[in-house]
Amino acid sequence: MFGIVRPCTHRLGERFKTEWMAHLCGLCLALRGDHGQFARIVTNYDGLLVSVLTEAQSGPDPRARRTAGPCPLRGMRTAAVAKGEGARLAAAVSLVLASAKVRDHVADRDGLLARAPIAAAARKVARGWDRAGARTGASLGFDTAVLVDAVDRQGGIEVLAGIGTSVLVVTEPTETATAAAFAHTAVLAGRPGNTAPLAEAGRYFGRLAHLLDAVEDQRADAAAGAWNPLTATGTSLAEARRLCDDALRGIRLALREVEFADAGLAHRLLVHELRTSVDRAFGTTACGHTGDHAAVNSGGGFGPAPQGYDAPGAGSPYGGGNPYGAGNPYAPGAPYAPGGPGTPPPMGPGGPGGGGGGGLPPQRPRRGLLAGCAVAVGLFCTCQLCCTEHEGPWSRQKRDPWCDGCDGCDCCDSCGDGCCCCPCDGC
Numbered sequence: 001m002f003g004i005v006r007p008c009t010h011r012l013g014e015r016f017k018t019e020w021m022a023h024l025c026g027l028c029l030a031l032r033g034d035h036g037q038f039a040r041i042v043t044n045y046d047g048l049l050v051s052v053l054t055e056a057q058s059g060p061d062p063r064a065r066r067t068a069g070p071c072p073l074r075g076m077r078t079a080a081v082a083k084g085e086g087a088r089l090a091a092a093v094s095l096v097l098a099s100a101k102v103r104d105h106v107a108d109r110d111g112l113l114a115r116a117p118i119a120a121a122a123r124k125v126a127r128g129w130d131r132a133g134a135r136t137g138a139s140l141g142f143d144t145a146v147l148v149d150a151v152d153r154q155g156g157i158e159v160l161a162g163i164g165t166s167v168l169v170v171t172e173p174t175e176t177a178t179a180a181a182f183a184h185t186a187v188l189a190g191r192p193g194n195t196a197p198l199a200e201a202g203r204y205f206g207r208l209a210h211l212l213d214a215v216e217d218q219r220a221d222a223a224a225g226a227w228n229p230l231t232a233t234g235t236s237l238a239e240a241r242r243l244c245d246d247a248l249r250g251i252r253l254a255l256r257e258v259e260f261a262d263a264g265l266a267h268r269l270l271v272h273e274l275r276t277s278v279d280r281a282f283g284t285t286a287c288g289h290t291g292d293h294a295a296v297n298s299g300g301g302f303g304p305a306p307q308g309y310d311a312p313g314a315g316s317p318y319g320g321g322n323p324y325g326a327g328n329p330y331a332p333g334a335p336y337a338p339g340g341p342g343t344p345p346p347m348g349p350g351g352p353g354g355g356g357g358g359g360l361p362p363q364r365p366r367r368g369l370l371a372g373c374a375v376a377v378g379l380f381c382t383c384q385l386c387c388t389e390h391e392g393p394w395s396r397q398k399r400d401p402w403c404d405g406c407d408g409c410d411c412c413d414s415c416g417d418g419c420c421c422c423p424c425d426g427c
Contacts, residue, residue: 003045004212004277005269012268019265023048023055023090025068026082030091035132039091042098042129046209047090050181052266053198054086057189059261072378075391085188089140093181095133096144099126100151107155108226142184150177158227163234167243170229171210178206197257201270204250208274211240211247212281237282244278364396 009017027048031039055064065080103126105111106119113119130148137144150173161170182202186194214229215237221228230240252271260266367375372394379390392399 003047004209004281005045005049005273006277007269007273016265016268020048020052020269021074022065022080023051023082023087023265025071025074025079026051026087027090027094029068029081030083030087031094034088034091034136035095035129039095039129039132042094044094044098047094047097049205049266049269050090050093050185051082051086052269053182053185054084054089054188055082056260056263056266057186057191057194057258058086072375076375076378085140086185088136089142089181089184089188092133092136092140092142092144093147095129095136096147097151097177099129099133100148100154102126102129103151104155140184141187142180146180147177150174158229158232161229161232163232165233167211167214167229167233167235167240168207170233171207174210175203175206178209179203191259194258197254201251201254201258204247204254205270205274208244208247208251208278211244212277215240215281241278241282244281248275248278366396367394369394 007016007020012020024043024045028040028043031043055061058064064082064084064086066083068079068081070076070078102122106113106122106126109119113122130144133147134144154173157170157173179199179202182205183195183199186192186198210229217226218228218230220226222231229235230237248271251274255263255267255270366372375391376393379393390399391397
């Protein structure tokens with residue numbers, strides 16, 4: 001799974017987490033239903049935004065959900081998942097853009113694709129995805145040729161780009177492709193008045209996606225001698241951050257012009273999560289639920305802040321330190337550590353507030369050896385161990401993803417309409 005919008009389930013809250021998973025699973029199953037099992041490999045976090053925007057405009061509808069069977073990615077649980085035109089459009093867009101990515105890797109002779117037989121097979125897969133995406137798009141009234149054309153122009157633009165060329169010239173094809181996909185969600189939802197502002201939001205989203213990809217890959221590209229838009233055009237990280245912040249502002253303003261039936265999840269992903277995605281790419285944030293707030297000033301869990309970009313703290317009212325003091329009241333030996341002098345007595349029978357039959361709820365029975373092994377293999381093969389909150393294969397206790405790199409604003413966990421105490425102007 002790939003994409004720049006990778007929300008933390010701790011921050012989404014139960015309502016938005018359920019909705020987000022419904023769209024993610026809906027995209028995956030739409031790919032399988034229309035294009036076969038192998039097509040599910042192109043499931044991605046950004047593609048589901050097309051499904052989210054379609055439903056946000058048309059409004060919640062029980063008929064837009066279906067019950068999916070057990071899946072390792074959901075801990076072998078069933079779930080209500082999104083279905084319908086929004087999920088199918090997301091599948092078509094994901095296929096075409098994934099096809100372009102494969103052709104790009106073939107052209108660059110990356111890894112195993114430097115071998116002629118494997119490159120030939122990859123090109124064949126890419127052509128099949130192009131045709132499949134075009135068929136699905138045509139059935140929804142969407143011409144995927146605009147996506148293919150944007151991808152075809154990208155290579156020529158990169159060849160001509162050099163020092164002094166605006167990096168926005170390089171990002172234009174991506175902006176055009178995402179603008180077309182976002183705009184068509186208004187057509188599917190029956191709200192043609194939303195076409196222009198959604199196209200604008202899509203244009204800025206495409207710019208962000210391209211820039212953040214360039215920022216995250218710049219060091220690796222330099223080490224490998226690969227082409228990078230920032231390096232090729234001489235764009236500094238400070239200028240890239242300015243363009244990203246401008247794109248965030250543009251998306252927020254464009255979304256204000258869109259008539260939504262329920263903007264909650266769309267607002268959370270395209271305003272809050274995009275902001276944290278930018279912070280993550282520039283190494284200026286840390287995961288909020290791990291308690292590692294002090295790591296923000298050195299790039300947090302994402303390594304040091306890139307050279308040329310100042311870490312936060314200089315302009316912060318708290319400076320670079322912890323506004324709540326350096327001590328951890330829950331550290332071993334501290335007043336509120338388990339068993340410490342400040343630890344309150346246990347609740348439940350015998351404790352204050354306890355009553356007959358109180359205490360913790362009964363635990364679910366552990367899985368047996370073979371069943372746990374089967375679930376563990378499924379979790380590993382589907383990347384759930386790395387990417388999502390999951391049940392322990394044997395204990396059935398909730399576990400955080402191994403690679404959880406979320407960032408922490410949980411002011412909107414219970415927000416009903418997506419608006420809260422966030423820094424969005426006029427939210």
